[in-house]
Amino acid sequence: MSSTSGKEGGQVSEPKPAPVAATSAKDAKKKKKPIQHLIGGGIAGFVESSVCHPLDTIKTRMQLRRQTTLQSRALGSMRDATGKGEGRALHRTKDGAAKGASTVRVKPDGSKAPAGTGSAPLHDVGWKQRLPSSSTSAKGGPVIPPSSSKVAAMSTAASSNATGTVVAPLGPFGTARRIVEREGPLALYKGLTAVYTGIIPKMAIRFVSFEYYRDTIGGWYGQYAGTPAGAAPPPGVTFLAGLLSGLTEAVMVVTPAEVCKIRMQSQYHSLMDPHQRAHMKYRNVVQTAAVVVKEEGIGALYKGVVPTMLRQGCNQAVNFTVYNWFKKTVLAWKKKKVEERGGNARDVQLEHWQSLTLGGLSGGMGPLVNNPLDVVKTRMQKQVIHPGKEPKYKSLLQSCVVIAKEEGTAALWKGITPRLMRIMPGQAITFMTYEAVTTQMDKFAIFD
Numbered sequence: 186m187s188s189t190s191g192k193e194g195g196q197v198s199e200p201k202p203a204p205v206a207a208t209s210a211k212d213a214k215k216k217k218k219p220i221q222h223l224i225g226g227g228i229a230g231f232v233e234s235s236v237c238h239p240l241d242t243i244k245t246r247m248q249l250r251r252q253t254t255l256q257s258r259a260l261g262s263m264r265d266a267t268g269k270g271e272g273r274a275l276h277r278t279k280d281g282a283a284k285g286a287s288t289v290r291v292k293p294d295g296s297k298a299p300a301g302t303g304s305a306p307l308h309d310v311g312w313k314q315r316l317p318s319s320s321t322s323a324k325g326g327p328v329i330p331p332s333s334s335k336v337a338a339m340s341t342a343a344s345s346n347a348t349g350t351v352v353a354p355l356g357p358f359g360t361a362r363r364i365v366e367r368e369g370p371l372a373l374y375k376g377l378t379a380v381y382t383g384i385i386p387k388m389a390i391r392f393v394s395f396e397y398y399r400d401t402i403g404g405w406y407g408q409y410a411g412t413p414a415g416a417a418p419p420p421g422v423t424f425l426a427g428l429l430s431g432l433t434e435a436v437m438v439v440t441p442a443e444v445c446k447i448r449m450q451s452q453y454h455s456l457m458d459p460h461q462r463a464h465m466k467y468r469n470v471v472q473t474a475a476v477v478v479k480e481e482g483i484g485a486l487y488k489g490v491v492p493t494m495l496r497q498g499c500n501q502a503v504n505f506t507v508y509n510w511f512k513k514t515v516l517a518w519k520k521k522k523v524e525e526r527g528g529n530a531r532d533v534q535l536e537h538w539q540s541l542t543l544g545g546l547s548g549g550m551g552p553l554v555n556n557p558l559d560v561v562k563t564r565m566q567k568q569v570i571h572p573g574k575e576p577k578y579k580s581l582l583q584s585c586v587v588i589a590k591e592e593g594t595a596a597l598w599k600g601i602t603p604r605l606m607r608i609m610p611g612q613a614i615t616f617m618t619y620e621a622v623t624t625q626m627d628k629f630a631i632f633d
Contacts, residue, residue, distance in 0.1 A: 548612025
């Protein structure tokens, strides 16, 4: 009996270390190397930016538009039409009232024609560019000045011009239409070279630093809490690792790249007009960076670094935490189903569409919270600082107060729709591509 029990004891005691050794070898094999994060993240960023960059251009234009722009221009044209104020600007027809006759800009003090110009009628052309032409006679007669009580109504009517003129709209689709009609379809890709220049190092830093921070902090937590080696870190460790990853990429890559990108996106020039293209200030990312440094100093490349760090840190903390929690939950559910059918659950992985869905859901949560940081960052990076002149946007808190005071609190969430439209599919594509690329590298043992 003793020999049998000894034999049985040997049979029981020998297999125990074998699964541990096999599991540890399997885990060691599955642990991704930094080069895999570099390649997987770079390809994911390239694909994501190529597909989603037009939405980022729309978001930037919406955030840079001021609520008072349309109203001030409309009231300025009304002042010209009514003859009130010193800046009244009317146009006199040289050859009488003939249609299509040339005009000359004059600034009279009253509603009569200036001396020495004959009896040629005067007419305002400002409102014809923004409002339906209802105050000009068919024969080109003088404008009947509208009453002051109708100024606000006519200002509002400017946003619904029926003459075909493209007026600054408020929605993302209207903004896209305006950009395409004024500057051409390729204008939606302004600043893409800046994104391409920074996308590979940004994604490499993001994934490599996240894995490093998670392993380091997870090791400290394991020693403190006494958890076994190789155990999955808790969500708090993942959140902190994502936060530090976002701060790292913001300082090293994102801020300088976004300064150049926003300068290129915010400048107005038609890509369909060779003359305007020849005279545009910012041409590509390298030339834009050189111009910014030459005119404003190297520190200008780090404008808005604080809100950028807060935005990136918040985004990546939420993004990695939610995605890893979703991934862990879905994998546990899939393994349970496989085990119930009697299959091997060790090689269960997410399907491509599952990575796509989980990445999109996790990517949409951060922007809902930190959009004011993105608005402030965009305003600070857009403004050009001139020597001896105090900048309008100085700090994070001061910028939030100024924007809320001048444009309302809702202005801090400008561009949230195109931002969600940009980030959610962007993160979905990023995680799906990253998972697919790294899985294929593991499958073919490229770096083993």
